Amino acid sequence: MRIDELIAELQEKLAELKRLTRDSGLDASPQIAELAEEVARLSLGRGAWEQVQLARHPSRPTTMDYLGLMMDDFYELHGDRLGSDDGAIVAGLAKFAGRTVVVVGHQKGKNLVENRIRRSGMAGPGGYRKAARIMGLGERYGFPIIALIDTPGAYPGVKAEEHNIGGAIADSIYTMLRLRTPIVAVVIGEGGSGGALGIGVGDRLLMMENAYYSVISPEGCAAILWGDRSRAREAAAALRLTAHDLLDLGVIDEVVQEPTGGAHTDPQEAARSLGEALRRHMDELRGMVPGELPGLRRSKFRGMGICEGAVPVMHEQGGE
Amino acid sequence: MKISWFRRQQYVQVKLEQKGEVGALWVKCAGCGDLVFRERIRENHGICPRCGAYFFLTAQERISLLVDESSFQDVSKPIVTADPLGFVDRRSYVGRLKEAQEKTGLRNETVIGRARLGGCPVILAVTDFRFIGGSMGSVMGEQLDHGMGMAARELRPFILVTSTGGARMQEGIFSLMQMVKTAAARRDLERLGVPFVSVMTYPTTGGVLASIASLGDITIAEKGALIGFAGRRVIEQTTGERLPPEFQTAEFAFEHGMVDRVVERKKLREELIHILEFLPVRQSQ
Numbered sequence A: 001m002r003i004d005e006l007i008a009e010l011q012e013k014l015a016e017l018k019r020l021t022r023d024s025g026l027d028a029s030p031q032i033a034e035l036a037e038e039v040a041r042l043s044l045g046r047g048a049w050e051q052v053q054l055a056r057h058p059s060r061p062t063t064m065d066y067l068g069l070m071m072d073d074f075y076e077l078h079g080d081r082l083g084s085d086d087g088a089i090v091a092g093l094a095k096f097a098g099r100t101v102v103v104v105g106h107q108k109g110k111n112l113v114e115n116r117i118r119r120s121g122m123a124g125p126g127g128y129r130k131a132a133r134i135m136g137l138g139e140r141y142g143f144p145i146i147a148l149i150d151t152p153g154a155y156p157g158v159k160a161e162e163h164n165i166g167g168a169i170a171d172s173i174y175t176m177l178r179l180r181t182p183i184v185a186v187v188i189g190e191g192g193s194g195g196a197l198g199i200g201v202g203d204r205l206l207m208m209e210n211a212y213y214s215v216i217s218p219e220g221c222a223a224i225l226w227g228d229r230s231r232a233r234e235a236a237a238a239l240r241l242t243a244h245d246l247l248d249l250g251v252i253d254e255v256v257q258e259p260t261g262g263a264h265t266d267p268q269e270a271a272r273s274l275g276e277a278l279r280r281h282m283d284e285l286r287g288m289v290p291g292e293l294p295g296l297r298r299s300k301f302r303g304m305g306i307c308e309g310a311v312p313v314m315h316e317q318g319g320e
Numbered sequence B: 001m002k003i004s005w006f007r008r009q010q011y012v013q014v015k016l017e018q019k020g021e022v023g024a025l026w027v028k029c030a031g032c033g034d035l036v037f038r039e040r041i042r043e044n045h046g047i048c049p050r051c052g053a054y055f056f057l058t059a060q061e062r063i064s065l066l067v068d069e070s071s072f073q074d075v076s077k078p079i080v081t082a083d084p085l086g087f088v089d090r091r092s093y094v095g096r097l098k099e100a101q102e103k104t105g106l107r108n109e110t111v112i113g114r115a116r117l118g119g120c121p122v123i124l125a126v127t128d129f130r131f132i133g134g135s136m137g138s139v140m141g142e143q144l145d146h147g148m149g150m151a152a153r154e155l156r157p158f159i160l161v162t163s164t165g166g167a168r169m170q171e172g173i174f175s176l177m178q179m180v181k182t183a184a185a186r187r188d189l190e191r192l193g194v195p196f197v198s199v200m201t202y203p204t205t206g207g208v209l210a211s212i213a214s215l216g217d218i219t220i221a222e223k224g225a226l227i228g229f230a231g232r233r234v235i236e237q238t239t240g241e242r243l244p245p246e247f248q249t250a251e252f253a254f255e256h257g258m259v260d261r262v263v264e265r266k267k268l269r270e271e272l273i274h275i276l277e278f279l280p281v282r283q284s285q
């Protein structure tokens, strides 16, 4: 695809400029900003469906891959204390840039055997309850929370329904709206609807460049609205689900650059890029009064949505 | 075993599309298959007089079923969707909206009002399934936010009656974000000690179930409700599991601890009035 080549070329130039800035001390930031904007503009019109394929690439780095590459240490914790430990969600304490943080994330398996436990990152109620429990632990000690999102959606199964998957997601969302500690959420691969959102309520929302985030899978949308699953390509474009789309729509705060060709071509570089973005946002959030964070977070989300004839309302930003 | 108990219920699995349109005067009941005089069903609060099957109610019917006579004051915001993505599938979203507006006489799917139940002042929010499946997009999010904000300011209990297929796909990521928006507004009720009663009716599914509908202080399922997160077909296709016949019914939800009670439609008003007697009502203004 012609446009992909052009984007790749510009990205290479961008990387070179950044290297130059770092190594020579020359300040090329105006040029960098200009180039980055150009890449973003071009990426808007790019094939959403190709983006979805990249986000689902079998060798794309998973949550555990990123933790191994970004964290100085990771101590996994298990169980929701209500009868289950869901392998589709990993959570625990980590050392990031010298400080203790809490990490929660969807975990996909790399093969069929792993996916017997991981279920391709499709978490059930126990996963969301485990995540909420461990985020609560983080709040007790003021640890910032990093949430890594990578799921096709919550697990659709009889057991999941019997154990109230809807309620578990609602509770996890509600918990994240109350926590007094900074939260940065990143879609690293698939951002599949409510299953993604269940750990996706952050003070900052980031997306890796080739991730997608959508209210429904393109296949599901095509089946319902087009009456034909094979129209998923059209559905993907109509849903505006790429990272640059979401930045353009004002829903996310930043697109995290991936190595040319996608994160799977150079996981180290992808992790370095993500780590840099996380550090920057967490430094900013650390400067804020903890008591103010939940109110600001709620205001952020209460401002989302576009209606006609609506008068914008400012919400009071109380604490707690 | 509980199986026999289920059998005794006069429950029928109803389909999501509007049931049995035959003519202006007669309707074919999905429960018993009989042709029933439409007016007889209306008089009977949308319940088949022959077999007891539930037809879903319009927002207006739902409101008049619940509130004290002439106590309802519509305080909905005068807003409509802005079609933020310019969404077109086989038809345009704007076209679907126009049709829904003509069919229902509503501006959007959500109605918010001040009302009284047994004399108790409340804020009542109702969604209408006829309007694009009563699905939640930016407008529903904003209306519920507005309704809960009003309930919090006026210290009136908030009652939400859902009839919704979930998120409004045509608004993409914005519809997903309404799950967080409504949950965030719900927090104001908690901070001010204002009660929230969630009433799940036919159907309450997907993104609405996975957010605001599941966050009530007290949760009631109307008999005949369909309550579930994932669609039956998705579950069957993804897992190959066979679904039990009572799957995702109000009784299933009760059996698995998702709701406090299952209440018959005709008793719902009395039930809510009874609940309100236990809860703090400290109306300001």
Ligand SMILES: [Zn+2]
Pocket: B029, B030, B031, B032, B033, B034, B048, B049, B050, B051, B052, B053
């Ligand atoms: Zn009947």
